[in-house]
Amino acid sequence: NKQVILKDYINGYPKESDMVVTSDATIRLELPENDGGLVLTKNLYLSCDPYMRSRMSRATEASYVDSFTPGSPILGYGVSRVLESSHPNFKKGDLIWGLINWEEYSLIKDTSSLIKIQHTDVPLSYYTGILGMPGMTAYVGFYEICSPKKGDTVFVSAASGAVGQLVGQFAKLFGCYVVGSAGSQEKVDLLKNKFGFDEAFNYKEEQDLNAALKRYFPNGIDIYFENVGGKMLDEVLRNMRLNGRIAVCGMISQYNLDQSEGTRNLFLLVARSIRMEGFLVFYHYHKYPKFLEMIMPLIHEGKITYIEDTLEGLENAPAALIGLFTGTNVGKQVVAITHE
Numbered sequence: 379n380k381q382v383i384l385k386d387y388i389n390g391y392p393k394e395s396d397m398v399v400t401s402d403a404t405i406r407l408e409l410p411e412n413d414g415g416l417v418l419t420k421n422l423y424l425s426c427d428p429y430m431r432s433r434m435s436r437a438t439e440a441s442y443v444d445s446f447t448p449g450s451p452i453l454g455y456g457v458s459r460v461l462e463s464s465h466p467n468f469k470k471g472d473l474i475w476g477l478i479n480w481e482e483y484s485l486i487k488d489t490s491s492l493i494k495i496q497h498t499d500v501p502l503s504y505y506t507g508i509l510g511m512p513g514m515t516a517y518v519g520f521y522e523i524c525s526p527k528k529g530d531t532v533f534v535s536a537a538s539g540a541v542g543q544l545v546g547q548f549a550k551l552f553g554c555y556v557v558g559s560a561g562s563q564e565k566v567d568l569l570k571n572k573f574g575f576d577e578a579f580n581y582k583e584e585q586d587l588n589a590a591l592k593r594y595f596p597n598g599i600d601i602y603f604e605n606v607g608g609k610m611l612d613e614v615l616r617n618m619r620l621n622g623r624i625a626v627c628g629m630i631s632q633y634n635l636d637q638s639e640g641t642r643n644l645f646l647l648v649a650r651s652i653r654m655e656g657f658l659v660f661y662h663y664h665k666y667p668k669f670l671e672m673i674m675p676l677i678h679e680g681k682i683t684y685i686e687d688t689l690e691g692l693e694n695a696p697a698a699l700i701g702l703f704t705g706t707n708v709g710k711q712v713v714a715i716t717h718e
């Protein structure tokens with residue numbers, strides 16, 4: 379049973395060598411007798427998510443999930459097939475998504491995060507992205523936290539990623555003017571030509587982010603969907619309109635820094651009556667059935683598209699994970715352990 383192990387807690391940018399792919403020969407592909415509700419799975423797809431970075435370090439006061447245990451497999455969202463189950467909610471052959479160890483086969487004791495997959499007429503890997511945690515994040519973040527109105531001007535950072543590509547499409551379907559930023563020309567082209575953003579720019583090529591934002595939002599921004607933090611947030615604040623809203627989904631530019639960069643323009647929250655609200659998708663999973671009702675027809679009717687970046691093989695999982703922090707992923711980063 380191949381596994382991806384975190385060697386030790388890390389500081390700064392994660393490296394491939396912070397993890398090791400080993401083989402655990404102790405797993406038996408059968409359930410122990412008289413167990414209390416275990417599920418044995420064959421794992422198919424793994425999800426690489428930025429929040430996993432915080433679990434690779436010792437906990438801080440900003441931690442909202444436990445740190446990983448050095449010497450143990452990394453835990454993340456994934457898609458699996460049930461091989462055996464003594465749990466009443468799952469049976470042999472079921473497909474599930476939820477938190478699984480980064481390994482080929484798992485014996486899962488804590489089944490609280492597992493959700494049975496009902497729709498199989500879409501790629502199964504979608505349950506790591508559009509139909510999984512990032513999809514729920516875009517849904518809750520845009521429709522609830524942003525309080526959108528038709529005609530609003532919307533800016534999305536890390537716009538071509540797992541969450542951002544959906545936020546932009548939701549905003550367009552809602553009747554907003556939408557601009558995205560991303561870190562390469564390839565991503566900018568995707569935003570404009572594939573996801574239907576009105577405009578997009580490469581933030582790495584802009585000397586002056588304030589000027590770039592003024593170019594695309596001459597009358598200011600009503601909604602900022604915040605994925606990156608740091609300098610971008612500071613310049614966005616200067617371009618927010620009266621009664622603007624900022625949904626703080628994440629701040630990936632800060633995750634590998636020892637000390638976060640100061641935000642000089644935060645007082646503009648007051649001066650312009652801007653509402654800035656953080657949210658965690660984990661508290662919104664009870665809305666998952668409602669989300670599926672909304673998103674499945676959009677997928678079937680081709681009104682929403684989703685791009686994934688898939689690396690094959692568990693041995694490539696460390697590279698896939700660390701690539702999120704330099705932007706090597708184009709779309710949702712998935713690791714395919716095996717295809718079914």
Ligand code: NDP
Nearest residue numbers: 428539540541560561605627628629630631657658659705
């Ligand atoms: P992505 O698929 O967007 O991958 C991360 C992307 O971030 C990279 O591809 C890169 O794109 C960009 N990036 C990396 N470093 C920087 C940097 N220093 N400055 C600017 N951009 C950078 O990830 P997700 O869509 O999964 O996540 C997006 C955000 O949403 C993250 O902040 C994440 O933590 C957050 N999140 C929050 C949740 C919640 O419950 N609040 C749940 C899920 C995600 P590029 O080439 O454009 O630089």
